Amino acid sequence: MKKKITIIGGGAAGFFCAANLDENKFNVTILEQNNETLQKVKISGGGRCNVSHACFDPRELVKFYPRGNKELLSVFHKFQPGDTMDWFAQRNVSLKIEGDNRIFPESNSSQTIMDCFLKEVQAKNFEIKTQSVVLEIQRLEEGYKIITKEGEILTNYVIYTTGSSPKSLKMIENLGHKIVSPVPSLFTFNIKNDVLNDLMGTSFPHAEVSIPKLKMEESGPLLITHWGLSGPAILKLSAWKARELSDLKYNFEIKVNFIGIDKEQAEEVFKNYREENPKKTIGNSKIFEITNRFWHRILWLSKIDLEKNISHITKQELQKILENLCENTMQVKGKSTFKDEFVTAGGVDLKEINFKTMESKILENFYIAGEVLNIDAVTGGFNFQACWSEAWLIAQDLNAK
Template sequence: MQKKKIIIIGGGAAGFFCAANLDANKLSVTILEQNSDVLQKVKISGGGRCNVSHACFDPKELVGFYPRGNKELLSVFHKFQPGDTMDWFEKRNVALKIESDNRIFPETNSSQTIMDTLVNEVLRRKFKIETKIVVLDIQRQNEQYLVITNSGEYLADYIIYTTGSSPKSLKILQNLGHKIVEPVPSLFTFNIKNDTLKDLMGTSFPHAEVSIPKLKMEESGPMLITHWGLSGPAILKISAWKARELAAQQYRFEILVNFLGIDKDDAEETFKNFRSENPKKTIGNSKIYNITTRFWHRILWISKVNLEKNISNLTAREIQNIIQNLCENEMSVSGKSTYKDEFVTAGGVELKEVDFKNMSSKILSNFYLAGEVLNIDAVTGGFNFQACWSEAWLMAQDLNSKGIIRPK
């Protein structure tokens, strides 16, 4: 009896996790990766620590973190969710930990732990991993597929397509008959030139709020001043949810930033309470809010308030300026910078063309799709990887049921 041949195109999270769950007794598997190293996104995720998943164990709640694909993923997560991911790795002696923000990491704080586990599972099954293989074309050949590459041809009974969202890989799918939603960046930082932020790179705000009035969109969370402008979860979340709209604006739009993350009236009350309790302090030495002294001095400078002025001598106008610059600071965004750790796109294969019971193509027989090649993406925090693990697990279960080619 002959084993069925599976070619996995793309050696990333989805491709490897699928292979790591395939039955070596029934299937012959080859992973083709165009780069010299596999699992590159796993390697850099979470600053090299690998944000494996997120501790959200209710599928209905979990899909709320996916701007695109939330309806389709509900059934997927009912079959394999973050608790199953944790169980899978822990059965292979990878201890995981849940951090205070619910992100899940290996105890080792090293992505190499996750990479080694996936590679070892694939090699243990005696599956092949081939690198520097660029797929140029895929052609139907009777009941099989001919995969044409830069170093020869491969014949497959089944194709697992987990390439990510590169234009070339999407073009191959388009040529095979799939509809492609044009990809645009989904997680990115905002490029801003504004005196409030100048030379304050590295300053962070634990509970900021950011809104885009034109799009009626608001997000909250930690925020960070970078060399280019603003980043951190608050910014990345809003960039994910409004990825297509911001692309249409060519990344030029107005935002309102609340550095404190509290209501303007509450900020003013806090200010006045502090002033009544500390009437003799200078405004420059007043620690009223949970912000750095450097940032506080910058706010006073743009509010045209003298640092040496006694807090009790401030005019109502000066107080209003300070509160306005802290809680409703209007800024112009003039571009984006892709978030290096979690480069993700919105766009890819049209979801109506995929059967989410097993991640098979509705257009092509014996052809499976998972990962970023699909028009599915999530906010930052381990959610994009979780979609990969869940989709890959479903594909593997389906292929394991297909079994061996029996002689006629």
């Protein structure tokens, strides 16, 4: 007789696990509390689904995870982004690696990934129940009783892939697991500053941003948004310092270098340009890798007339320009969610998980994967890769039973 598996949570980890389970051994039911499954997959990457990241060395890959890097090393040795690409290729889903190493479906549509999962799960005749709200999980001598709004389910195994909602964390805490309290991980910085005003959409390919109080610096693309600053440089800071920034109540000072080269180098670049273009006005001088609008904003802040000849820029004026470009200090007051991709730091304590199988060390025949764990990554497909790898391990362990 087939054993019964109940997967609580119809997201990335839950579906990938189901897609890899042996239908000849198990009857599987996926319980999803919302109207639709795979909602995070749908919105990821602006609707294109950033499936993974082209980093194929587990030792390098774990460096993108502020929490869970030690534990994931063994997991990625068993299933990493190359295996993810193979898995989809075997199911006729073509993936592509973009210039920044993010991996997307060739179709540029998350629907392709969702359709693949649904097709796999439906082909196995597994049951998918939407609008199925789990109220409580009870341990039995043999297996578990899951109490939902519709009734009770008796099951041999539970796979817990609920995401990090407070309710789902409370439910697993009630079963004896320790929870590291969740705080937002990927978010943009809210800043009111004259240098950013009305310049939404302006980007800087090679910026550097530091938080002096936390002795933390990151580099990468930077973007001015309606609320302040975003882009990979900011998101990396928000992920690595999620807990500390929460402690600061998102009120702290940052230092921004918009051009990513230090003041001395920038001075050199300026002087070389001036030597070659002595007749140009400062406003028409294209010296650094920034837009004209932003250059004019820097000159306005530095109180320099756009029509002034570049040869007449004084030493003090040049220092003011370089300060505004390379050492701009701003006050962050608050945060905004990065797009719709709400990611948290926190969740089930990792000491309570067996990372060979993703089975709970506290609850027998109870497996945990995805964002409900105290694991998270920077943006770029890494959070999904952790889901695929963890879910694959669960399926391998169960299939071998």
